[in-house]
Amino acid sequence: MMSAFGLDGLSIALNPLLPPLVLALLALPFAALFAFSVWRRARGKTLRLIAALAILASLLDPSIVRERRDYQRDIAVVLLDRSPSQSIGSRAADTAAARAELEQKLGDLGDIDLKVIEGGGGPDTAEHGTQLIEALRKGIADLPVARIAGIVIVSDGQIHDVPADIAELGLEAPVHLLLSDDPAKGDRRIELVEAPSFGLVGKPVEVKLRVDDLGQNQGASTLIRIHRDGVALDPVPVVTGREVTLPLGLEHGGHTVFEIEVEDGPQELTRANNRAVLSINGVRDRLRVLLISGEPYPGERTWRNLLKSDPSVDLIHFTILRPPNKQDATPINELALIAFPIDELFDIKLREFDLIIFDRFQHLGILPDEYFQHIVDYVSEGGAVLESAGPSSGGQFSLYRTPLAAIFAAMPTGEIVEQGYRPSITELGKRHPVTADLLADPDKEPSWGRWFRQMAATTRSGDVVMNGANGLPLLVLERVGKGRVAQIFSDHLWLWSKGFEGGGPQAELIRRAAHWLMQEPDLEEEDLRATAIDGRLEIERRSLDGRDRMVTVTRPDGSTETLTVTDTGRGRATGSLPATEQGLYKVSDGSRDAFAALGEINSREFEDPRASAAPMQPLLTASGGGFAIFPGNGAPDLRRVAKDDDRAGNRWFGFVRNEDFVVTGIDQAPLLPPWVALLIATGFLLAAWRREGR
Secondary structure, three states: OEEEEEEOOEEEEEOOOOOHHHHHHHHHHHHHHHHHHHHHOOOOHHHHHHHHHHHHHHHHOEEEEEEEEEEOOEEEEEEEEOOHHHHOOOHHHHHHHHHHHHHHHHHHHOOEEEEEEEEOOOOOHHHHOOOHHHHHHHHOOOOOHHHEEEEEEEEOOOOOOOOOOHHHHOOOOOEEEEEOOOOOOOEEEEEEEEOOOEEEOOOEEEEEEEEEEEOOOOOOEEEEEEEEOOEEOOOEEEEOOOEEEEEEEOOOOEEEEEEEEEOOOOOOOOOOOOEEEEEEEEEOOOEEEEEEEOOOOOOHHHHHHHHHOOOOEEEEEEEOOOOOOOOOOOOHHHOOOOOOOHHHHHHHOHHHOOEEEEEOOOOOOOOOHHHHHHHHHHHHOOOEEEEEOOHHHHOOOOHHHOHHHHHOOEEEEEEEEOOOEOOEEOOOOOOOOOOOOOOOOOOOOOOOOOEOOEEEEEEOOOEEEEEOHHHOEEEEEEEEOOEEEEEEOOOOOHHHHOOHHHOOOHHHHHHHHHHHHOOOHHHOOOEEEEEEEOOEEEEEEEOOOOOOEEEEEEOOOOOEEEEEEEEEEOOEEEEEEEOOOOEEEEEEOOOOEEEEEEOOOOOOOOOOOOOOOHHHHHHHHHHOOOEEEOOOOOOOEEEEEOOOOOOEEOOEEEEEOOOOEEEEEEEEEEOOOHHHHHHHHHHHHHHHHHHHHO
């Protein structure tokens, strides 16, 4: 069957009785005869042509076809914006009221169905903004596009995934925008133009920012308030509309959270964009370590190699090969030794070092007591000392017979234990960050190699994190003033580095001890941390006791919530709770505070919170839609329009009559039955014969 033509459900179908080629061959003689008649100007040629056409038409077997159609109701789509900016002021209530009015007016039209879609929210709005068109794509995926009469978007207009071409949506229906707020309202915001993610401890980092009064005159004076880890800094005066540079200092390693807030402007839609939260990771430029070794022994190079293997450490190493009290006949000018620069190291440049290590060092008159007192003051002010004891540590030239004794937590008794033993981690050490992770399973005995010498000592303070022979203290850690001290009562660490009996974790032990001494935040034994990631606030409390603790969480909106962090071993107690609101979270256990920033530095969602049709205007224009303001005006009138009519006007939105249908059946009747064609052909042939006979 071949369709010839059709009109509004009626069509003519052809059912040729002969193949098209045969019909064409039959038509040729008729055409030739007609052409010959025209050339001869014969009478009756037109009548004979009609007769021939009737015969050919009957061979085509034409029929009239009528479709039985079931016309489908059109669909109106109402898309509701549920992004965070829709919570500003009365937008949420106005959106609900707009929905109710639209539902009523669409119901009054009577011949249209309604589909309501909600979207635009989610945890990634700070980064990507309002992705409302994506919600529309998903919402209409199961709808017949031919039945969509129009779309009304109820939103503040700040939609960040508007396509450049309406063809990308595959729609022919008009798209209308009903604004949920007054576009005339203004707002003040703060924008971080340039913000580093890390900086050097002790040196300021530069943060560039700008304060804008959106929809208002620029050039007003205002104040910026800054908090560093919850502590207020001096306010900074700025002028709106101008970029300024703020120097922010980093006082410690690890993350420092800055909260930068600007005063309210003449008009304020939301204070969410009046505050920016910035987390900067503080790193040390280089860790300067001074290693002073006594007489040479197999472990001296171990200390040097361990420290040199850390790329963040600048090592200065001196070995005392010839003490001042050694007398021999070698002329001074023939000695290939460097004089020990005691004045430069222990007076002028002492505070340039982050850590001083005494490795089997003996007090042989090399340093006056005045310089030892300088070291005591250096530790009290925040410096660090590590002492690795040797056999002479309990003798008359011991460091413990100098002013340094005031900062040591343990004192050697003079007894030297020489027997095989395996260093072990104490119960306290299983919770201390220096030693807690040295064992894969803290409940099992260590399997590392043995040591064979230990200097007996008694403790008067400090934390004993490792024991040695006969349960004697092997590694003792102590805080002195603002600084820290560590003592190792054995000189056999080098056996592990040589792989004796399988060796041991000497590199990790020394690295952790050194970085704890230099006050690296990751190795604090009493610490509170908070991290916002994947929509949750993860909290960790490090402590040397195993108690569960209560913490208080303050959310960005000021609301508080209590949470119990549960001990999980190795000195850690953890807990978590949902965190979806963008901004600064504060966690406190009563003695310590921690801060976590959630969201982008500059939230795209609140980049411009004003209601506006500008972002949607290309889509509105391309689809023939319009926009209206709901607050104070209500929903516009809704009309049904033809496909070629205007689709929007002053305070009215149009919905196209698609007249989509489903064919439920077909009626067919012959248009030219063979007997009718035979009568027509015979009649016209007789008429032609009669005309020729005149």
